[in-house]
Amino acid sequence: MAVWDIVVFWSFMFFSAGAAVPSVNYPFTSTCAVTGSTVILRCTFTPLKQVIRVVWCKNHEICQGQTPSVYDSKSDSRSSRYRYLGDKRSNCTLEIREVWKDDDGTFRFRMEATDSSAHFTNKTGVMLEVVEEMKMEVNVSGGDRELRSGETVTLRCTSRCTFHQLQVTWLRDGHTLSQFGPTLQIGPLTAEDSGNYSCALKTNTETTSAPFSLQVKVDAADKEMDRALSLVVGLVIGVLLLAGITLTILFTIIIIRRRRAAADRQRAVGGDTEQKRSDETDSSVLQLAKRQADELQKTRQAEEDDSYISIQFRQKGQDRRDRPEEEEEAVVYSSVRG
Numbered sequence: 001m002a003v004w005d006i007v008v009f010w011s012f013m014f015f016s017a018g019a020a021v022p023s024v025n026y027p028f029t030s031t032c033a034v035t036g037s038t039v040i041l042r043c044t045f046t047p048l049k050q051v052i053r054v055v056w057c058k059n060h061e062i063c064q065g066q067t068p069s070v071y072d073s074k075s076d077s078r079s080s081r082y083r084y085l086g087d088k089r090s091n092c093t094l095e096i097r098e099v100w101k102d103d104d105g106t107f108r109f110r111m112e113a114t115d116s117s118a119h120f121t122n123k124t125g126v127m128l129e130v131v132e133e134m135k136m137e138v139n140v141s142g143g144d145r146e147l148r149s150g151e152t153v154t155l156r157c158t159s160r161c162t163f164h165q166l167q168v169t170w171l172r173d174g175h176t177l178s179q180f181g182p183t184l185q186i187g188p189l190t191a192e193d194s195g196n197y198s199c200a201l202k203t204n205t206e207t208t209s210a211p212f213s214l215q216v217k218v219d220a221a222d223k224e225m226d227r228a229l230s231l232v233v234g235l236v237i238g239v240l241l242l243a244g245i246t247l248t249i250l251f252t253i254i255i256i257r258r259r260r261a262a263a264d265r266q267r268a269v270g271g272d273t274e275q276k277r278s279d280e281t282d283s284s285v286l287q288l289a290k291r292q293a294d295e296l297q298k299t300r301q302a303e304e305d306d307s308y309i310s311i312q313f314r315q316k317g318q319d320r321r322d323r324p325e326e327e328e329e330a331v332v333y334s335s336v337r338g
């Protein structure tokens, strides 16, 4: 019968030259599963004719005849552990739940079309290995060697048997890292990356690997460099701080000096106003009196100068509110002028 199938298939191929070849593809041909877990066997197919029956069987070359199938679209008596996730057009994915020891074996997919010449089974199949427990392992790319700072290292999470579509989580010193996936890249390495790394299947913490101790060797030269760098940074900060303090002091001195100079000038112009406000000493009062006397002298000297008198008049007039006696003086000047 099998031989007949093949003869029919090849004669069909011969007479339908140019037509597509039927095919079934398994993205991975072997996988591993822990008892009690769920495993998905990926599968795609390209039929020649309309498919009317899809079958998955275990440990049989072409899933035909008396072979008990784990899934048969034409039969209702099948275990609910096997679920066909595919269809009759292109997807032939099979899910196996609550995997147990007896599932160990090779699974194959068979399609049957309206025309028996288009029946097809890919004998490669998917080999499923069922294990009691799965312990992950951490390996480092490039083998065990000394790791230096600045390098990049790739840690690989593996297990004795291969697995697919299972998410791997990483731990460092017992804490879960944010990275997922079968590899973990770390770098550029620094001394802080040293630690105990382990990995596990996300769905099963019992698979957590033995810790892998990553030790980053920091070169003596690098250490020296680090020390020199921190020294320079410290120095720069110190200098900046000092400059800041000096500038602040300088500014304060300048401001004080300017204020003093301004106060002196104000005293020279309108001394009595200042006098009223501040607590002047006897000598400054004397100085002020002398200055006022001088001023008066100067005014007299310049009596003939029109412009001077007008300036003087204006100046006195500005402070009229404060100094009524000077207003009188101004009146005197103006009358002199008149």
Ligand SMILES: *[C@@H]1O[C@H](CO)[C@@H](O)[C@H](O)[C@H]1NC(C)=O
Pocket: 022, 023, 024, 025, 026, 027, 028, 029, 122, 123, 124, 125
């Ligand atoms: C059978 O499956 C294997 C694995 O996916 C694939 O490499 C091969 O091409 C398939 N053969 C046919 C005829 O579909």
Ligand SMILES: *[C@@H]1O[C@H](CO)[C@@H](O)[C@H](O)[C@H]1NC(C)=O
Pocket: 044, 085, 086, 091, 092, 093
């Ligand atoms: C086949 O179906 C499964 C389940 O629905 C799905 O996860 C998978 O992506 C499908 N594959 C393709 C190639 O469409």
Ligand SMILES: *[C@@H]1O[C@H](CO)[C@@H](O)[C@H](O)[C@H]1NC(C)=O
Pocket: 173, 194, 195, 196, 211, 213
């Ligand atoms: C890593 O593990 C070793 C032994 O298991 C231990 O001596 C060491 O202190 C651990 N390191 C860290 C950073 O936890």
